[in-house]
Amino acid sequence: xxxxxxxxxxxxxxxxxxxxxxxxxxxxxxxxxxxxxxxxxxxxxxxxxxxxxxxxxxxxxxxxxxxxxxxxxxxxxxxxxxxxxxxxxxxxxxxxxxxxxxxxxxxxxxxxxxxxxxxxxxxxxxxxxxxxxxxxxxxxxxxxxxxxxxxxxxxxxxxxxxxxxxxxxxxxxxxxxxxxxxxxxxxxxxxxxxxxxxxxxxxxxxxxxxxxxxxxxxxxxxxxxxxxxxxxxxxxxxxxxxxxxxxxxxxxxxxxxxxxxxxxxxxxxxxxxxxxxxxxxxxxxxxxxxxxxxxxxxxxxxxxxxxxxxxxxxxxxxxxxxxxxxxxxxxxxxxxxxxxxxxxxxxxxxxxxxxxxxxxxxxxxxxxxxxxxxxxxxxxxxxxxxxxxxxxxxxxxxxxxxxxxxxxxxxxxxxxxxxxxxxxxxxxxxxxxxxxxxxxxxxxxxxxxxxxxxxxxxxxxxxxxxxxxxxxxxxxxxxxxxxxxxxxxxxxxxxxxxxxxxxxxxxxxxxxxxxxxxxxxxxxxxxxxxxxxxxxxxxxxxxxxxxxxxxxxxxxxxxxxxxxxxxxxxxxxxxxxxxxxxxxxxxxxxxxxxxxxxxxxxxxxxxxxxxxxxxxxxxxxxxxxxxxxxxxxxxxxxxxxxxxxxxxxxxxxxxxxxxxxxxxxxxxxxx
Amino acid sequence: xxxxxxxxxxxxxxxxxxxxxxxxxxxxxxxxxxxxx
Numbered sequence: 001x002x003x004x005x006x007x008x009x010x011x012x013x014x015x016x017x018x019x020x021x022x023x024x025x026x027x028x029x030x031x032x033x034x035x036x037x038x039x040x041x042x043x044x045x046x047x048x049x050x051x052x053x054x055x056x057x058x059x060x061x062x063x064x065x066x067x068x069x070x071x072x073x074x075x076x077x078x079x080x081x082x083x084x085x086x087x088x089x090x091x092x093x094x095x096x097x098x099x100x101x102x103x104x105x106x107x108x109x110x111x112x113x114x115x116x117x118x119x120x121x122x123x124x125x126x127x128x129x130x131x132x133x134x135x136x137x138x139x140x141x142x143x144x145x146x147x148x149x150x151x152x153x154x155x156x157x158x159x160x161x162x163x164x165x166x167x168x169x170x171x172x173x174x175x176x177x178x179x180x181x182x183x184x185x186x187x188x189x190x191x192x193x194x195x196x197x198x199x200x201x202x203x204x205x206x207x208x209x210x211x212x213x214x215x216x217x218x219x220x221x222x223x224x225x226x227x228x229x230x231x232x233x234x235x236x237x238x239x240x241x242x243x244x245x246x247x248x249x250x251x252x253x254x255x256x257x258x259x260x261x262x263x264x265x266x267x268x269x270x271x272x273x274x275x276x277x278x279x280x281x282x283x284x285x286x287x288x289x290x291x292x293x294x295x296x297x298x299x300x301x302x303x304x305x306x307x308x309x310x311x312x313x314x315x316x317x318x319x320x321x322x323x324x325x326x327x328x329x330x331x332x333x334x335x336x337x338x339x340x341x342x343x344x345x346x347x348x349x350x351x352x353x354x355x356x357x358x359x360x361x362x363x364x365x366x367x368x369x370x371x372x373x374x375x376x377x378x379x380x381x382x383x384x385x386x387x388x389x390x391x392x393x394x395x396x397x398x399x400x401x402x403x404x405x406x407x408x409x410x411x412x413x414x415x416x417x418x419x420x421x422x423x424x425x426x427x428x429x430x431x432x433x434x435x436x437x438x439x440x441x442x443x444x445x446x447x448x449x450x451x452x453x454x455x456x457x458x459x460x461x462x463x464x465x466x467x468x469x470x471x472x473x474x475x476x477x478x479x480x481x482x483x484x485x486x487x488x489x490x491x492x493x494x495x496x497x498x499x500x501x502x503x504x505x506x507x508x509x510x511x512x513x514x515x516x517x518x519x520x521x522x523x524x525x526x527x528x529x530x531x532x533x534x535x536x537x538x539x540x541x542x543x544x545x546x547x548x549x550x551x552x553x554x555x556x557x558x559x560x561x562x563x564x565x566x567x568x569x570x571x572x573x574x575x576x577x578x579x580x581x582x583x584x585x586x587x588x589x590x591x592x593x594x595x596x597x598x599x600x601x602x603x604x605x606x607x608x609x610x611x612x613x614x615x616x617x618x619x620x621x622x623x624x625x626x627x628x629x630x631x632x633x634x635x636x637x638x639x640x641x642x643x644x645x646x647x648x649x650x651x652x653x654x655x656x657x658x659x660x661x662x663x664x665x666x667x668x669x670x671x
Numbered sequence: 672x673x674x675x676x677x678x679x680x681x682x683x684x685x686x687x688x689x690x691x692x693x694x695x696x697x698x699x700x701x702x703x704x705x706x707x708x
Contacts, residue, residue: 142687186695187683194699484707488699491676 023642035647198485206478566616610636
């Protein structure tokens, strides 16, 4: 960043529009602004702070508008306040402007009420096109990070804070920020957040559910195997029982005294089977009728109600209507009534006939009503037919049931006769046959139950398999999230190491340079260092191993702080201009704006600091008080300053022609 | 992994350069998701 020009308009004590240009000469890169105490040097420093951060570090921070401008404005009039800075940054020419407008609320109002405010940041790109940054406040803070405020725009009277015992945080932050290490710092913080997001995903999708489901599936399969084995055994038992039963019946068919009855029983069984089949057919017919036409009895109340309504409309003469809509339309089109009256537009007769449109019936509606009426009659007939068909089927089934009962009775009688047969082998055979038949029935039932159990188990297994697939998918998501979380953690750790390494490298580098600059100014047995804990301290070598003491002089600490800031600015510039890959270590070119940098320095140090100013940054702006403007300083400054301004303060206490205080920027020297 | 780290740092740099850091966590998450799948 290289400052070109600053323009102030009614900002604090600067009345009207005033401006200054900054020196950009390589050897005389210092811009000096000097003035008496209270002339506005710190206000000038605040103009930068206000422009970049919308902040004021002075007393009465809300009094932005110049008092004289406010006094001269009429009540309800407005005073425009603005700070405009032209600068170059990363190959672009920028113009930044912050503007606020204050309304004077009464004749004695010198502060004004904020009426409007805006900030803009325009630039000319490398092709010469004028463009605007869409988010100027953020962009300004990006160009000149707020955290670096105290480094770029520093107050010389408090700069020694950096080398105070508790200044290490500021020193560390300054090193980190100015060297562009915030990219690494931010990446560490953000990767930590991203890792947390992945961990939440693991929590959401990962569980022990899959293992539990696999166990359940195995249990179900085991139970299924047991049931299938039991089913196979039972089917075998039934097959054997059936065989034995067939053998017993064959034997009964062979024996003379049972042969006839056994044959009759076999015929009866065939008949019984036929009758049972017929009963099943009848049941199918009943089910089919109920399925196809079973709704009719339930629909009948609605059908009857609709029929009643249509009947009522017919009774009232609404169906069919006495006039057809088409007939009315035809009369209106012909413009003549059937009585011969003209039906031209605007006549009462036409309006009267047109009124019949609403009363006339639609032929479509009437046709629909007629169709519905016909269909209602059919529905009634269909319902009656359904009842008749069902009655007929029930009657048939009743007859077949009777036939079945009779066949069964005869079969039972045969069995009784055979059981009571005198021939021992016959009655034993019959008893055995009865037992076998009973066993067969029990086995058949058991097979049915087992088959049902197996079907249920199969269905349960299918469900578990689906759940396992879902859980496996969830598990895969959790596993992926776990890998991603690991990668985020790995990257964070790597960047942390990189961050520490660069920070330490820079600290070492800064350490050497700070001491170099410090010793060129101080020229004593003092030396400056930045400790491992980032404390900037000044030590005095007393010539023994433990002979190092920390210096307490404010002047020396001020020089050390100045050397530190200058070092950071020059390192950032070197990094920015180097050809090294600088994805995360960009550096930058920054000016140095110092308010009262010679406050606590004796004349020798003032002279030395003055002579070294051009080396401290690519551009240096020094705001210096009249009391510090010693011969030594002025002499050195003449050699290094490219441009010099004086702040001329107009004090109403000293000049009766001045009603309100104000400051003018007066250019004194220009190279 | 070096490539991934470069992508992450470039995303940070670009966001910072734009002066609008909103959405950087989403961006970094997407970078990792695209690489680890």
